[in-house]
Amino acid sequence: METIIKKTQRTGPVIFSEYTRGKAVRKAIEIGRNDILFELKDSGLKGRGGAGFPTATKWMLSAAANGEKKYIVCNADEGEPGTFKDRVLLLEYPELIFDGMVIAGFTIGAKEGIVYLRGEYEYMLKSLEDYLEEMRKDNLLGKNILGKDGFDFDITIRLGSGAYVCGEETALIESLEGNRGEPRNRPPYPVNTGFMGYPTVVNNVETLAVVPHIVLKGGGWFKQHGTDKSTGSKLFSVSGDCARPGVYELPWGIKISELLFIVRAENTKAVQIGGASGVCIPKSQFDRAFAYEDIATGGSIMIFNESRNMLKVLKNFMEFFVEESCGQCTPCRIGNLKLLEGVNKIESGDFTFGYINTLKELGKTMQVASKCGLGQSSPNPFISILENFKEEIFNSKNRNGGSNGKAR
Amino acid sequence: MAKRDSRTPVSQQPHTVEIPDDITTIGGTVTVEINEKKVSVPFGTTILEACKTNQIHIPTLCHHPDLCIAGTCRVCLVDVEGMRTLQTSCSFPITSPIKIKTTTPMVRKARRHIIDLLLSEHYGECYTCVRNNNCELQALAKEYGVDNFTFGHVDKPRFEIDRSSPSVIRDMNKCVLCKRCVRTCIDLQEVGVLEAINRGDKTHIGTFYDKALADVVCINCGQCINRCPTGALHANDPSDDIWAAIDDPTKHVVIQTAPSPRAAIGEEFGQPAGTSYTGELNTALRRIGFDKVFDTNFSADLTIMEEGTELLNRLKAVLVDKDESVKLPQFTSCSPGWIKYIEHFYPEYLDHLSTAKSPQQMFGAVIKTFYAKEADVKPEDIVTVALMPCSAKKFECNRPEMADSGFKDVDYGLTTREMAKMIKEAGIHLPEMPSTNFDDPFGDASGAGLIFGATGGVMEAALRTAYELVTGREVPFKNLKIEPCRGFQGVKQASVKLENCVEDYKFLEGADLKFIVAHGTANAKIVMEMLKRGELNDVHFIEIMACPGGCIGGGGQPIPTSEAIRTARAKAIYEEEESLPIRKSHENTHVKYLYEKFLTDGPCGHLSHKLLHTHYTKRGKFIS
CATH class of the missing domain: 3.40.50.1780 (Rossmann fold)
Structure with missing residues (x-):
């Protein structure tokens, strides 16, 4: 089975459209930062990491913030289970990411960019470094970039050490500073108080990769694709029970059923959207769409067919969160543990529906009380899988213990 | 913008909210609505502070007035209109006219859930706990009417109790991971023995490589005990x-x-x-x-006699005999936390420590x-x-x-x-109890000994005696109160001019006796770094106490502690001191008697060197 579609098969309206290194940087210098921000705002681009914060707003806030220095950080800590789109971009389209960072630096007035590269991606470090070296030779990095006086910018690459939480932007910054990777309190936000206390823009790899296209072709062109509130296209990392897993660029607004058809998925029972921290959608809702208006996502699509045990799927996710919580705040550290214990209780049949409902309530508390996105989203699979697959899970014949499993 | 100047992560530093140029609010205040009541607070006030000044109680656990903000326990959550999630009031600075609600159903449920979660992981019975009736977790459970363990309760310990240290016992089974001890050790004391280790459900507070507390650079100050909300940290009780x-x-x-x-x-x-x-x-x-x-x-009076004499001897050795082996400034040696701190972190400066034992x-x-x-x-x-x-x-x-x-x-x-x-x-x-006196043959001591309890007290006591020995007159401060030594400023620096000296101390004529007082090892570090940079070459005497506020804020004192409590304790000491008949160490008749009858070769003499002086150990930062 192909794991990643060959490059020639990658077609898409935005990211996978034609681009040559440096082209957008040249244009950016021509039009100036106000026009860049205008186009970006006009495009309606939202952060592609999953949270969907408007990119233009983030850039404007940090451009307006006071600071002797400013930083652009590329979040390449692609750690959400089931997502691998950034890996493809880093390996095959570094020009888009790095040009995006240069443009971001130019726009907000940062002189330094840092790529926080997932520890497991160490194997691509050398090729990326080599690429940066080429850019320096072409004066796309360094002093007075492309002859623009005073436009200095350079990029360094730093490796993560394997903690999932370091994909959270403030934990990532802590980690960059050499501290334990734990999310910070917000406010203040990184756009004001980021890396080493300086204004910092943290953008996902894909977000930065989109920027050169918008600068070149304009916000109006970009928003022709997608829907009203979800402009442009999105990269989807498709894995699981389908014939053609891989990375796809598809316009926002596409329906789940349409995506399943494209990737040749059959007998699909459930789709986990947004990775472990996402939601699990049952067959009955396959006509729902990928869009900020409906199901927002960072692009991780896991497909489960009829042969899969959804309780085991859930258990797998919860084990992941119990281990990957940074351990800092109470709801996430202990809450996830309690949710996992609840799954184990269901598995063994030793549970009450009253307690499971209490755990669902706890999950809702975690969504509003946790310090960062990890704990706020980790109850999602618990709540959605138990809700959407209650027939399967609570029907004792389907449980692990077979008919011996006893629900009280 | 928070600037980094210490090893404390930015997230753990107090917020410094920058006031924008175009501040639309008048006079730097913001009017917010708390529970539908309009109140005006200074720009940048946290929601917690704003509520406190408006008589609205918000429960807290990881928050401590002496420490920077953590925002980890989440007990102080409140609802801020327009925000998707609940916000921790301890960490949220008010910078715009927001609407806050402190007791919505969602807030109450979230707080109760959090308390239930903490209790589910908290091993131990309240009856057998050293902090019974003085435990913040217990108080929270009571406040929120917890009458059952919603999410269960651990029934066996997960951690072995660390009893290795003769001073501090760590029972991590009772830890709620508020990190107050971590912040105390890193921020307040700049020792940094404790930190969170591992992640997820394996997270715990530990030492370097999870070594026993006796085998790391802990200075035994016990400040972590004073700030622990539960019984996870307590002193070794004999x-x-x-x-x-x-x-x-x-x-x-x-x-x-x-x-x-x-x-x-x-x-x-x-x-x-x-x-x-x-x-x-x-x-x-x-x-x-x-x-x-x-x-x-x-024996505090005795210490002054010994340490004061030692200082004068050092001054003579340096100024008259030009003896380069003798070091100035001289540091006080009363605080055992400070002694262990310098032994670990600045062992190359042990020669500066007075050899006098602690009282x-x-x-x-x-x-x-x-x-x-x-x-x-x-x-x-x-x-x-x-x-x-x-x-x-x-x-x-x-x-x-x-x-x-x-x-x-x-x-x-x-x-x-x-x-x-x-x-x-x-x-x-x-x-x-009725009041009675101390026993003979040591009887009642001088007020100088009493003020050892507050930061600056040793210096004040030493100056009262040394100045009088050198000049034959009382220190030139009204009512013997040497104000530059008093108060809780981290590092205090001042000097006294020595004029018309008596015959023996003519070599000090006209000299400015320069001194520094510091409390808390974070401030000790500042002083030591100044010394390292050669900025203290003209300073003669430095008092350092390991604990914030001096001994009145010591690691064995009643819990809780705060600057207000420490101020009240210091005030009590200074007031009692003023009422005493004898207020100078060298006028303590029992001390005089001891030198006449027993330590007959005087302060810093042969016998007192044997009994009253000591030596120190170069420990360094790395312990095998």
Whole structure:
């Protein structure tokens, strides 16, 4: 089975459209930062990491913030289970990411960019470094970039050490500073108080990769694709029970059923959207769409067919969160543990529906009380899988213990 | 914008909210709505502070007034209109006219869930806990009417209790991961022994490589104990052994009481901070069964004689004899936390430390020699107990070199909290006790000894004596109050001009005696770094206390602690001091008697060097 579609098969309206290194940087210098921000705002681009914060707003806030220095950080800590789109971009389209960072630096007035590269991606470090070296030779990095006086910018690459939480932007910054990777309190936000206390823009790899296209072709062109509130296209990392897993660029607004058809998925029972921290959608809702208006996502699509045990799927996710919580705040550290214990209780049949409902309530508390996105989203699979697959899970014949499993 | 100037992560530093140029609010205040009531607060105030000043109680756990903000326990959550999630009031700075609700159903449910979660992981029974009735987790459970363990309850311990340290015991089964100890150790004290280790459900507070506390660079200051909300950290309690000694008719049990416990112990009996119970404590101790009750202030006076003489000797050696082996500035050596700090972090500067023992250890040595003879008791039958505001004193009395009397000079260091426990156990309510004096032959001490309890006190006491020795006149401060030594500023620096010196000290004529007072090892670090950079070459004498506020804020003092509480305790000490007839160490008649009868070759003489002085250990930061 192909794991990643060959490059020639990658077609898409935005990211996978034609681009040559440096082209957008040249244009950016021509039009100036106000026009860049205008186009970006006009495009309606939202952060592609999953949270969907408007990119233009983030850039404007940090451009307006006071600071002797400013930083652009590329979040390449692609750690959400089931997502691998950034890996493809880093390996095959570094020009888009790095040009995006240069443009971001130019726009907000940062002189330094840092790529926080997932520890497991160490194997691509050398090729990326080599690429940066080429850019320096072409004066796309360094002093007075492309002859623009005073436009200095350079990029360094730093490796993560394997903690999932370091994909959270403030934990990532802590980690960059050499501290334990734990999310910070917000406010203040990184756009004001980021890396080493300086204004910092943290953008996902894909977000930065989109920027050169918008600068070149304009916000109006970009928003022709997608829907009203979800402009442009999105990269989807498709894995699981389908014939053609891989990375796809598809316009926002596409329906789940349409995506399943494209990737040749059959007998699909459930789709986990947004990775472990996402939601699990049952067959009955396959006509729902990928869009900020409906199901927002960072692009991780896991497909489960009829042969899969959804309780085991859930258990797998919860084990992941119990281990990957940074351990800092109470709801996430202990809450996830309690949710996992609840799954184990269901598995063994030793549970009450009253307690499971209490755990669902706890999950809702975690969504509003946790310090960062990890704990706020980790109850999602618990709540959605138990809700959407209650027939399967609570029907004792389907449980692990077979008919011996006893629900009280 | 928060600027990084320490190793504290930005997230843990207090918020410094930048006031925008185009501030639309008038006079730097913001009007917010709390529970539908409009209130005006200064720009940047946290929601928690704003609620507090408006009589709205918000529960907290990881928050502590002495420490930077953590925002980890999440108990203080409130609802801010327009925000998707609940916000921690301790960390949220008010910068716009927001609407806050503190008791919505969602807020109440979230708080209750969080308390339930904490309880589910908290191992231990309240009855058997040292913090029973003084535990913030217990109080939260009560406040939120917890009547069952919603999410279960651990029934067996997960961690072995670390009893390796003679001072601080760590029982991580009771830890709620509020990280107050971590912030205390890193921020307040800049020692950095404790940090969170591992992640997820494996997260726990640990030391370097999870070593035993005795095997890392812990200075035993016990500040972490004072700020722990639960019983996860407590001092090593020797009271059972002390009871056994009291109950043993062959033992002669004497106790010395330091100046700070008497100014704080009332808090353990429900009294407000800042009331002294000196005479009442003496009576209580006798009723418990101590054979003699002595005042550590006596040996504080003795310390001044020894340390002051040492300073004058050093000045002479440096200024007159040009002896380069003698080091200035001289550092005080009363605080065992500070001693261990310098031994670990600045071992190359140990020559600057006064060789004089701390008052506790001087007293121990004198009791088992001079007193044993005077009272006709065999020193091996004497048990010396030291009532101290301090957990590091427990380590100090167990130092192998502290046996110059031929016996262990001080057998037990007892904290204020442990003493209160013993008094209660004896059925005594301290505030009701009649007042009695200290026992002879050491009697009542001078006020100079008493003020050792507050930061700057040792310096003030030393100046009163040294100035008078050198010039023949009292220090030129009204009512002997040397104001530059007082107050809680982290590092205080001042000088006194020495004029018209007596014959022996003519070499100091016209000199400015420069001194520095610092408290808390974070401030000690500032001073040591100044010394390292060569900025203190003209300074003569430096007082350092390991604990914030000095001994009154010691790691053995009643819990809770805050700057307001420490201020009240210091005030009590200074007030009591002013009422005393003798306020200069060298005028203490009992000290004079000791030098006449026993230490006949005077301060820093041969015998006092044997009994009252010590040496230090180069420990360094790396312990194998």
